[in-house]
Amino acid sequence: MRIGELAEAAGTTTKTLRFYEDQGLLPPAERTPGGYRDYTTESLTRIDFIHRGQAAGLSLAQIRQVLDIRDHGQAPCDHVRDLLDARLTDIDLKLRQLHDLRDTLAGLRDQAEHVEPDTCSSDQVCRYL
Amino acid sequence: MRIGELAEAAGTTTKTLRFYEDQGLLPPAERTPGGYRDYTTESLTRIDFIHRGQAAGLSLAQIRQVLDIRDHGQAPCDHVRDLLDARLTDIDLKLRQLHDLRDTLAGLRDQAEHVEPDTCSSDQVCRYL
Protein backbone atom coordinates (compact mmCIF):
# COMPACT_ATOMS: atom_id res chain seq x y z
CA MET A 1 0.00 0.00 0.00
CA ARG A 2 1.36 3.45 -0.84
CA ILE A 3 1.42 6.27 1.64
CA GLY A 4 -1.53 8.08 0.09
CA GLU A 5 -3.79 5.05 0.33
CA LEU A 6 -2.74 4.39 3.89
CA ALA A 7 -3.34 8.00 4.87
CA GLU A 8 -6.78 7.88 3.33
CA ALA A 9 -7.63 4.58 5.02
CA ALA A 10 -6.41 5.83 8.38
CA GLY A 11 -8.12 9.17 8.06
CA THR A 12 -4.95 11.20 8.14
CA THR A 13 -2.45 12.77 5.73
CA THR A 14 0.77 11.66 4.06
CA LYS A 15 2.55 14.50 5.83
CA THR A 16 1.48 13.15 9.19
CA LEU A 17 2.55 9.59 8.39
CA ARG A 18 6.05 10.72 7.40
CA PHE A 19 6.13 12.79 10.55
CA TYR A 20 5.18 9.72 12.64
CA GLU A 21 7.92 7.68 10.99
CA ASP A 22 10.34 10.47 11.77
CA GLN A 23 9.24 10.49 15.40
CA GLY A 24 9.59 6.71 15.74
CA LEU A 25 5.88 6.01 16.04
CA LEU A 26 5.85 4.05 12.80
CA PRO A 27 8.80 1.81 11.84
CA PRO A 28 10.72 2.97 8.75
CA ALA A 29 8.58 1.71 5.90
CA GLU A 30 9.73 -0.78 3.30
CA ARG A 31 10.51 0.83 -0.03
CA THR A 32 9.52 -0.11 -3.57
CA PRO A 33 12.35 -0.21 -6.16
CA GLY A 34 11.33 3.33 -7.08
CA GLY A 35 11.85 4.54 -3.52
CA TYR A 36 8.19 4.81 -2.56
CA ARG A 37 7.13 3.79 0.95
CA ASP A 38 5.27 0.47 0.90
CA TYR A 39 2.92 -0.35 3.77
CA THR A 40 0.95 -3.37 4.93
CA THR A 41 -2.38 -3.25 6.78
CA GLU A 42 -0.46 -3.71 10.01
CA SER A 43 0.40 -0.04 9.81
CA LEU A 44 -3.29 0.76 9.77
CA THR A 45 -3.81 -1.01 13.10
CA ARG A 46 -0.87 0.89 14.49
CA ILE A 47 -2.19 4.24 13.36
CA ASP A 48 -5.56 3.42 14.90
CA PHE A 49 -3.80 2.74 18.16
CA ILE A 50 -2.03 6.07 17.92
CA HIS A 51 -5.36 7.80 17.29
CA ARG A 52 -6.91 6.14 20.33
CA GLY A 53 -3.96 7.18 22.43
CA GLN A 54 -4.36 10.75 21.25
CA ALA A 55 -8.07 10.69 21.98
CA ALA A 56 -7.07 9.67 25.49
CA GLY A 57 -4.90 12.75 25.75
CA LEU A 58 -1.57 10.94 25.58
CA SER A 59 1.32 12.75 23.95
CA LEU A 60 3.03 11.18 20.95
CA ALA A 61 6.04 10.53 23.19
CA GLN A 62 3.88 8.57 25.65
CA ILE A 63 2.23 6.63 22.84
CA ARG A 64 5.64 5.78 21.46
CA GLN A 65 6.70 4.35 24.83
CA VAL A 66 3.64 2.13 24.94
CA LEU A 67 4.16 1.05 21.33
CA ASP A 68 7.75 0.14 22.10
CA ILE A 69 6.53 -2.13 24.87
CA ARG A 70 3.93 -3.67 22.60
CA ASP A 71 6.48 -4.16 19.85
CA HIS A 72 8.69 -6.31 22.02
CA GLY A 73 5.77 -8.63 22.63
CA GLN A 74 6.27 -8.78 26.34
CA ALA A 75 6.85 -6.40 29.17
CA PRO A 76 10.06 -7.50 30.82
CA CYS A 77 10.71 -5.31 33.80
CA ASP A 78 9.48 -3.08 36.58
CA HIS A 79 10.14 0.11 34.67
CA VAL A 80 7.71 -0.96 32.00
CA ARG A 81 5.09 -1.99 34.51
CA ASP A 82 5.45 1.34 36.26
CA LEU A 83 5.10 3.17 32.98
CA LEU A 84 1.89 1.34 32.17
CA ASP A 85 0.57 1.91 35.68
CA ALA A 86 1.23 5.62 35.32
CA ARG A 87 -0.64 5.71 32.02
CA LEU A 88 -3.55 3.75 33.50
CA THR A 89 -3.84 6.03 36.52
CA ASP A 90 -3.68 8.97 34.18
CA ILE A 91 -6.43 7.55 31.98
CA ASP A 92 -8.67 6.64 34.90
CA LEU A 93 -8.46 10.22 36.12
CA LYS A 94 -9.32 11.49 32.68
CA LEU A 95 -12.29 9.13 32.53
CA ARG A 96 -13.68 10.49 35.79
CA GLN A 97 -13.19 14.09 34.72
CA LEU A 98 -14.75 13.36 31.37
CA HIS A 99 -17.86 11.89 33.00
CA ASP A 100 -18.10 14.96 35.24
CA LEU A 101 -17.85 17.33 32.34
CA ARG A 102 -20.36 15.33 30.35
CA ASP A 103 -22.87 15.75 33.15
CA THR A 104 -22.26 19.48 33.32
CA LEU A 105 -22.71 19.93 29.58
CA ALA A 106 -25.75 17.67 29.50
CA GLY A 107 -27.30 19.92 32.16
CA LEU A 108 -26.69 23.01 30.04
CA ARG A 109 -28.00 21.27 26.97
CA ASP A 110 -31.12 20.36 28.91
CA GLN A 111 -31.78 24.02 29.62
CA ALA A 112 -31.41 24.74 25.92
CA GLU A 113 -34.09 22.15 25.19
CA HIS A 114 -36.69 23.83 27.36
CA VAL A 115 -36.32 27.35 26.03
CA GLU A 116 -39.11 28.91 23.96
CA PRO A 117 -38.14 28.67 20.29
CA ASP A 118 -38.91 32.36 19.62
CA THR A 119 -36.42 33.50 22.25
CA CYS A 120 -33.95 33.39 19.39
CA SER A 121 -35.83 34.65 16.37
CA SER A 122 -34.28 34.40 12.93
CA ASP A 123 -33.58 38.12 12.61
CA GLN A 124 -31.80 38.24 15.92
CA VAL A 125 -28.09 37.70 15.97
CA CYS A 126 -27.18 34.93 18.34
CA ARG A 127 -24.61 36.68 20.43
CA TYR A 128 -23.54 33.50 22.14
CA LEU A 129 -21.55 32.29 19.18
CA MET B 1 -7.84 37.41 46.58
CA ARG B 2 -4.70 38.34 44.67
CA ILE B 3 -3.58 36.53 41.57
CA GLY B 4 -0.83 34.60 43.34
CA GLU B 5 -3.21 33.15 45.91
CA LEU B 6 -5.73 32.23 43.25
CA ALA B 7 -3.08 30.57 41.12
CA GLU B 8 -1.91 28.56 44.11
CA ALA B 9 -5.45 27.55 45.08
CA ALA B 10 -6.28 26.55 41.52
CA GLY B 11 -3.05 24.67 40.99
CA THR B 12 -1.83 26.88 38.20
CA THR B 13 0.39 29.93 37.67
CA THR B 14 -0.15 33.69 37.57
CA LYS B 15 1.08 33.66 34.00
CA THR B 16 -1.64 31.25 33.02
CA LEU B 17 -4.38 33.24 34.75
CA ARG B 18 -3.40 36.44 32.94
CA PHE B 19 -3.28 34.44 29.73
CA TYR B 20 -6.82 33.13 30.37
CA GLU B 21 -8.07 36.65 31.00
CA ASP B 22 -6.46 37.70 27.76
CA GLN B 23 -8.18 34.87 25.90
CA GLY B 24 -11.59 35.67 27.39
CA LEU B 25 -11.81 32.58 29.55
CA LEU B 26 -11.80 34.65 32.73
CA PRO B 27 -13.62 38.00 32.87
CA PRO B 28 -11.33 41.01 33.32
CA ALA B 29 -10.63 41.01 37.05
CA GLU B 30 -11.57 43.82 39.39
CA ARG B 31 -8.61 45.92 40.39
CA THR B 32 -7.45 47.21 43.76
CA PRO B 33 -6.61 50.94 43.97
CA GLY B 34 -3.01 49.94 43.40
CA GLY B 35 -3.86 48.22 40.15
CA TYR B 36 -3.62 44.64 41.40
CA ARG B 37 -6.13 42.07 40.14
CA ASP B 38 -8.66 41.19 42.84
CA TYR B 39 -10.49 37.86 42.60
CA THR B 40 -13.35 36.16 44.40
CA THR B 41 -13.72 32.42 44.93
CA GLU B 42 -16.04 32.34 41.93
CA SER B 43 -12.95 32.49 39.77
CA LEU B 44 -11.72 29.30 41.40
CA THR B 45 -14.85 27.44 40.32
CA ARG B 46 -14.37 28.77 36.83
CA ILE B 47 -10.76 27.66 36.64
CA ASP B 48 -11.77 24.20 37.85
CA PHE B 49 -14.28 24.06 35.03
CA ILE B 50 -11.59 25.03 32.56
CA HIS B 51 -9.34 22.30 33.93
CA ARG B 52 -12.08 19.70 33.55
CA GLY B 53 -12.67 20.84 30.02
CA GLN B 54 -9.00 20.49 29.23
CA ALA B 55 -8.91 17.03 30.79
CA ALA B 56 -11.71 16.19 28.37
CA GLY B 57 -9.54 17.29 25.48
CA LEU B 58 -11.46 20.46 24.70
CA SER B 59 -9.50 23.39 23.34
CA LEU B 60 -9.54 26.67 25.23
CA ALA B 61 -11.67 28.10 22.42
CA GLN B 62 -14.29 25.38 22.90
CA ILE B 63 -14.24 25.85 26.65
CA ARG B 64 -14.73 29.56 26.17
CA GLN B 65 -17.81 28.94 24.04
CA VAL B 66 -19.33 26.74 26.74
CA LEU B 67 -18.47 29.27 29.43
CA ASP B 68 -20.12 32.01 27.41
CA ILE B 69 -23.29 29.96 27.36
CA ARG B 70 -23.07 29.31 31.07
CA ASP B 71 -22.43 32.97 31.78
CA HIS B 72 -25.68 34.05 30.18
CA GLY B 73 -27.54 31.72 32.50
CA GLN B 74 -29.63 30.22 29.79
CA ALA B 75 -29.15 28.79 26.36
CA PRO B 76 -31.27 30.91 24.05
CA CYS B 77 -31.08 29.49 20.56
CA ASP B 78 -30.52 26.60 18.25
CA HIS B 79 -26.92 27.52 17.58
CA VAL B 80 -26.12 27.09 21.25
CA ARG B 81 -27.95 23.79 21.48
CA ASP B 82 -26.10 22.57 18.42
CA LEU B 83 -22.81 23.64 19.92
CA LEU B 84 -23.50 21.72 23.11
CA ASP B 85 -24.65 18.70 21.15
CA ALA B 86 -21.44 18.77 19.17
CA ARG B 87 -19.39 18.92 22.38
CA LEU B 88 -21.41 16.07 23.90
CA THR B 89 -21.02 13.85 20.83
CA ASP B 90 -17.35 14.69 20.87
CA ILE B 91 -17.02 13.77 24.54
CA ASP B 92 -19.00 10.54 24.19
CA LEU B 93 -16.65 9.48 21.43
CA LYS B 94 -13.66 10.31 23.59
CA LEU B 95 -15.16 8.30 26.44
CA ARG B 96 -15.53 5.22 24.25
CA GLN B 97 -12.01 5.54 22.88
CA LEU B 98 -10.67 6.07 26.37
CA HIS B 99 -12.33 2.87 27.62
CA ASP B 100 -10.90 1.00 24.64
CA LEU B 101 -7.42 2.23 25.26
CA ARG B 102 -7.70 1.48 28.96
CA ASP B 103 -8.49 -2.12 28.12
CA THR B 104 -5.54 -2.35 25.76
CA LEU B 105 -3.14 -0.94 28.31
CA ALA B 106 -4.57 -3.06 31.12
CA GLY B 107 -3.89 -6.10 28.92
CA LEU B 108 -0.28 -5.10 28.45
CA ARG B 109 0.10 -4.35 32.13
CA ASP B 110 -1.29 -7.78 32.90
CA GLN B 111 1.45 -9.37 30.82
CA ALA B 112 4.00 -7.35 32.75
CA GLU B 113 2.57 -8.74 35.97
CA HIS B 114 3.12 -12.36 34.95
CA VAL B 115 6.72 -12.04 33.82
CA GLU B 116 9.52 -13.68 35.81
CA PRO B 117 11.18 -10.98 37.93
CA ASP B 118 14.68 -12.01 36.85
CA THR B 119 13.91 -11.45 33.19
CA CYS B 120 14.97 -7.91 33.94
CA SER B 121 17.84 -8.26 36.33
CA SER B 122 19.34 -5.22 38.00
CA ASP B 123 22.51 -5.24 35.89
CA GLN B 124 20.56 -5.34 32.68
CA VAL B 125 19.64 -2.08 31.08
CA CYS B 126 15.95 -1.97 30.46
CA ARG B 127 15.95 -1.21 26.78
CA TYR B 128 12.23 -0.58 26.69
CA LEU B 129 12.53 2.80 28.28
Added chain:
DNA sequence: CTAAAGCTTCCAGTACAGGGGAAGGTCAAG
Protein backbone atom coordinates in the same frame (compact mmCIF):
# COMPACT_ATOMS: atom_id res chain seq x y z
C1' DC C 1 6.34 10.80 -25.47
C1' DT C 2 4.12 13.59 -22.49
C1' DA C 3 1.16 15.08 -18.93
C1' DA C 4 -0.80 14.46 -14.49
C1' DA C 5 -0.91 12.42 -10.20
C1' DG C 6 1.62 10.84 -6.64
C1' DC C 7 5.85 10.19 -4.39
C1' DT C 8 10.73 11.84 -2.37
C1' DT C 9 13.54 15.02 0.89
C1' DC C 10 14.20 19.32 3.09
C1' DC C 11 13.23 23.57 5.21
C1' DA C 12 10.25 26.71 7.02
C1' DG C 13 5.91 28.19 9.03
C1' DT C 14 1.59 27.62 11.85
C1' DA C 15 -1.64 27.03 15.96
C1' DC C 16 -2.10 26.11 20.62
C1' DA C 17 -0.97 26.70 25.42
C1' DG C 18 1.61 28.58 27.86
C1' DG C 19 6.75 30.20 30.18
C1' DG C 20 10.93 33.50 30.82
C1' DG C 21 12.46 37.60 31.98
C1' DA C 22 12.96 42.72 31.80
C1' DA C 23 11.52 47.23 33.68
C1' DG C 24 8.97 49.18 36.79
C1' DG C 25 4.91 49.95 40.38
C1' DT C 26 2.78 48.52 45.21
C1' DC C 27 2.54 47.04 49.79
C1' DA C 28 3.67 45.22 54.53
C1' DA C 29 7.53 44.62 57.83
C1' DG C 30 11.36 46.28 60.27
Added chain:
DNA sequence: CTTGACCTTCCCCTGTACTGGAAGCTTTAG
Protein backbone atom coordinates in the same frame (compact mmCIF):
# COMPACT_ATOMS: atom_id res chain seq x y z
C1' DC D 1 12.23 54.81 54.40
C1' DT D 2 14.15 51.03 52.54
C1' DT D 3 13.99 46.05 51.56
C1' DG D 4 11.69 42.10 49.74
C1' DA D 5 7.74 39.87 48.12
C1' DC D 6 4.33 40.36 44.94
C1' DC D 7 2.22 42.73 41.33
C1' DT D 8 1.92 45.30 36.47
C1' DT D 9 2.66 45.25 31.21
C1' DC D 10 5.31 43.92 27.23
C1' DC D 11 7.77 41.13 24.25
C1' DC D 12 9.83 37.18 22.92
C1' DC D 13 10.79 32.07 23.52
C1' DT D 14 9.41 27.04 24.01
C1' DG D 15 7.40 22.43 23.00
C1' DT D 16 3.95 19.73 20.61
C1' DA D 17 1.91 18.32 16.55
C1' DC D 18 1.55 19.08 12.59
C1' DT D 19 1.24 21.91 7.58
C1' DG D 20 2.95 24.30 3.30
C1' DG D 21 5.72 24.56 -0.39
C1' DA D 22 9.83 24.03 -3.32
C1' DA D 23 12.55 21.05 -6.32
C1' DG D 24 12.78 16.93 -8.22
C1' DC D 25 11.86 11.65 -9.13
C1' DT D 26 8.28 7.67 -10.37
C1' DT D 27 4.33 5.74 -12.25
C1' DT D 28 0.09 5.35 -14.92
C1' DA D 29 -2.98 6.99 -18.74
C1' DG D 30 -3.61 8.64 -23.27
